Amino acid sequence: MIIDDEKLQRTLEKAKSHSDSEVTEILKKARELKGISLEEAAVLLNLTDKKLLNDLFNTAKYVKEAIYGNRIVLFAPLYISNICTNECIYCAFRRSNTHLKRHASTQDEIRQEVTALLQQGHKRILMVAGEAYPGGGLQYVYDSIKTIYDTRWNGQNIRRVNVNIAPLTEPEFEQLKKCNIGTYQLFQETYHKETYAKLHIAGAKKDYQFRLDAMDRALQAGINDVGIGPLLGLYDHKYEILATLEHSWYLDKTYGVGPHTISIPRIEPAEGSDFSQHPNDVLTDDDFKKCVAVLRLAVPYTGIILSTRESPAMRNACLELGVSQISAASRVNPGGYSYDKQNGSQFTLTDDRSLAEVIDAVVDAKHMPSFCTGCYRLGRVGKDFMDMAKPGLIKTHCLPNAMFTFAEYLEDFAPAPLKAKGYALIDSTAKDAFPQDSPIHKMIEDNLKAIKEGKRDLYF
Numbered sequence: 373m374i375i376d377d378e379k380l381q382r383t384l385e386k387a388k389s390h391s392d393s394e395v396t397e398i399l400k401k402a403r404e405l406k407g408i409s410l411e412e413a414a415v416l417l418n419l420t421d422k423k424l425l426n427d428l429f430n431t432a433k434y435v436k437e438a439i440y441g442n443r444i445v446l447f448a449p450l451y452i453s454n455i456c457t458n459e460c461i462y463c464a465f466r467r468s469n470t471h472l473k474r475h476a477s478t479q480d481e482i483r484q485e486v487t488a489l490l491q492q493g494h495k496r497i498l499m500v501a502g503e504a505y506p507g508g509g510l511q512y513v514y515d516s517i518k519t520i521y522d523t524r525w526n527g528q529n530i531r532r533v534n535v536n537i538a539p540l541t542e543p544e545f546e547q548l549k550k551c552n553i554g555t556y557q558l559f560q561e562t563y564h565k566e567t568y569a570k571l572h573i574a575g576a577k578k579d580y581q582f583r584l585d586a587m588d589r590a591l592q593a594g595i596n597d598v599g600i601g602p603l604l605g606l607y608d609h610k611y612e613i614l615a616t617l618e619h620s621w622y623l624d625k626t627y628g629v630g631p632h633t634i635s636i637p638r639i640e641p642a643e644g645s646d647f648s649q650h651p652n653d654v655l656t657d658d659d660f661k662k663c664v665a666v667l668r669l670a671v672p673y674t675g676i677i678l679s680t681r682e683s684p685a686m687r688n689a690c691l692e693l694g695v696s697q698i699s700a701a702s703r704v705n706p707g708g709y710s711y712d713k714q715n716g717s718q719f720t721l722t723d724d725r726s727l728a729e730v731i732d733a734v735v736d737a738k739h740m741p742s743f744c745t746g747c748y749r750l751g752r753v754g755k756d757f758m759d760m761a762k763p764g765l766i767k768t769h770c771l772p773n774a775m776f777t778f779a780e781y782l783e784d785f786a787p788a789p790l791k792a793k794g795y796a797l798i799d800s801t802a803k804d805a806f807p808q809d810s811p812i813h814k815m816i817e818d819n820l821k822a823i824k825e826g827k828r829d830l831y832f
């Protein structure tokens with residue numbers, strides 16, 4: 373059993389009473405970068421004392437820096453279709469929402485969308501769709517991934533396509549793998565079975581277990597990187613974080629590798645959905661930050677993804693706490709980047725800054741923007757990636773690769789002030805992270821020089 377409801381409820385109840393010294397011990401253990409237990413995570417999720425909360429946030433920052441350095445991966449979602457046969461009461465795409473303008477992008481329209489993203493400087497896409505595909509089967513999905521990879525603009529192309537679509541059968545996952553996807557991502561929405569039944573009232577998605585077992589089928593079908601997550605707001609967030617950890621540990625134990633990423637989307641108002649305006653669980657900003665920090669401590673090597681559902685201020689705060697990937701300049705409707713900027717969105721976006729503006733803020737916060745796709749393209753995925761991440765090597769690969777892809781962005785897309793600021797950050801980071809006489813420092817200098825002279829797509 374992946375999720376034991378009674379165990380989770382019991383653990384949360386027990387964690388309500390804890391001493392300050394117990395918390396200090398847990399935080400001390402977390403600094404060893406080996407994770408914390410379910411019971412310890414529950415204690416931290418229950419913290420309210422300002423000083424202890426601060427200690428928690430500082431520990432999360434320590435863990436994030438020790439493993440990931442200051443790099444932040446950037447990506448954009450690409451919604452190819454908003455047609456859906458399910459009835460998730462929090463989502464504007466649900467089939468009974470007759471007010472929504474429905475559309476599935478044609479392959480030509482997908483090319484237009486990808487071109488618009490390339491023109492901004494994006495290199496990584498998360499492809500998203502409702503559950504209903506033109507033509508009936510999954511061919512539309514496979515074709516769309518191929519179109520994304522094949523689109524070229526000015527010598528640039530998308531280097532990694534991650535996918536967030538409804539759960540598939542094992543043979544379908546095998547087909548999806550052949551499309552060369554990066555991560556297969558799927559949110560359980562809520563791990564609480566009774567709540568799940570109340571919020572998913574029609575369509576294939578009613579089946580809680582088929583969704584929960586999706587990552588087993590994906591991994592068995594050979595997809596190496598999977599991404600999980602709850603949709604915060606549907607049920608008690610403390611329960612959801614513990615359940616996400618249980619899911620994560622279960623995958624790790626069963627397949628020798630946990631999820632590549634955990635996302636923590638928070639519910640946003642969606643057109644025609646009363647529930648989305650008044651969700652079951654309303655998190656304070658501190659609650660949300662606690663969720664990020666506890667995940668960082670409990671599964672230190674798993675990437676944490678934050679979307680533009682969060683405000684710029686919250687996104688900046690979470691960079692410090694262990695988030696390792698953020699989306700930027702997102703649109704959540706088919707056509708949103710090019711041929712239809714208005715209609716058919718899934719929910720309201722909170723951060724509508726351009727990619728350049730997001731990057732500017734990331735640099736001001738002394739984080740290194742990254743468009744790196746090196747590991748995936750060198751086959752360092754699944755267990756190989758985790759084996760490399762665990763001894764801390766992620767820093768010595770991810771950070772230089774981040775610098776190379778950021779330098780490309782600065783050369784090809786950045787306005788002059790950002791270019792100056794960006795290179796200053798690259799220089800100071802290279803100096804701080806690697807001794808000047810080390811081979812890696814020399815390699816970084818050589819590659820940066822090559823990029824300035826026009827070379828592209830350098831990674832190792």
Ligand code: SAM
Nearest residue numbers: 462463502503536537538559603639640642719
């Ligand atoms: N249709 C597929 C599914 O439901 O798994 C995949 C794509 S769906 C568009 C992507 C995710 O959007 C869902 O898994 C859900 O967590 C999220 N979502 C739906 N309604 C939302 C809302 N009102 N606010 C924030 N996120 C929402």
Ligand code: SF4
Nearest residue numbers: 456458460463466502
């Ligand atoms: Fe459809 Fe996914 Fe929205 Fe549910 S969350 S209505 S399955 S698009």
